[in-house]
Amino acid sequence: MTRSGADLALLLLGGFRALADAAGAELEARGFPDVRPVHDFAMRAIAAGAGNTSELGRRLAVSKQAAAKTVAVLEERGYVARETDPGDARAKRLQVTPLGFEVLRQGEAIFDQLRGQWEQQIGPEQLAVLERQLQVLVGDSPIRLDTPGWMAREIG
Amino acid sequence: MTRSGADLALLLLGGFRALADAAGAELEARGFPDVRPVHDFAMRAIAAGAGNTSELGRRLAVSKQAAAKTVAVLEERGYVARETDPGDARAKRLQVTPLGFEVLRQGEAIFDQLRGQWEQQIGPEQLAVLERQLQVLVGDSPIRLDTPGWMAREIG
DNA sequence: TGGACAAGGACAACTAAGTTGTCTAAGTTA
């Protein structure tokens, strides 16, 4: 069967959404409603060393204002703490709270479990091949997988 | 190599974005700036028989208000025409203009061309397998590929 | 045939996640 390029794009997006929707629902069921992929990215970046909001914006390839809004949400929900930086009176230091780390841990577990279901459906070797091929195709494009700036924008 | 489930989700989204970004850029280069996937979906639905805004909303799995906004944009840009329905004084009949059809045609051609590039990179059989596997995985999920309501929402 | 309900569409206010632009305060450097 010869498919169109548009179909291919839809399959990819559909695959992502199938995983993301299921993960979001499960995370909600586990007591973490309203956790979005963006929050996961942000917490991961902070845990990996983004010490303040401006730095977080740079790592996520997003304006510092956008980063500040995300941090505000995360702080409000108790996933990230902000304290004044002792070494720089301008800055507020960012830290992922234990609750934040718990979300990260559970999110990972959920995604791994979903991947396990896919493995059962098409087989481990097949899934590995699919991942390898996607890696080639995406790696050959300008898309960087570790920044979420391109996520929300331009999707619709 | 054992990958995480989160990596898999990112690869899928990244693959989609690689295609969508390239297609958007090419469409812009061909003289159609600001055409979004949502517009493509909407025009296709209208061409396929969504005769008014409320019906369009239902087909796209989106509120009629959201559909009305999309139609307003498409009308402003000359891709869709609205005329009063002779048989129902409440309704405005929707039609894709020749310019709208031109966008659809070129969009298809661009996506097919991009798919061709991927075929060259991993081989036609491999790409067909990838598509078949994705079809299985997505077909097994609640995701419907012909409605864009889930596109913009919940991505970030 | 009239009265109740359904449907199309307009208008307004809101959300989420981004954007630019402007501003202050605090470090850094020549």
Place this chain on the structure above:
DNA sequence: TAACTTAGACAACTTAGTTGTCCTTGTCCA
């Protein structure tokens, strides 16, 4: 010390959605 640069706050705007309210028109049925 004066001139940048940086961190962050605040405001206004964008896009694609959401609810809710309202008016008008069409349909159905007792």
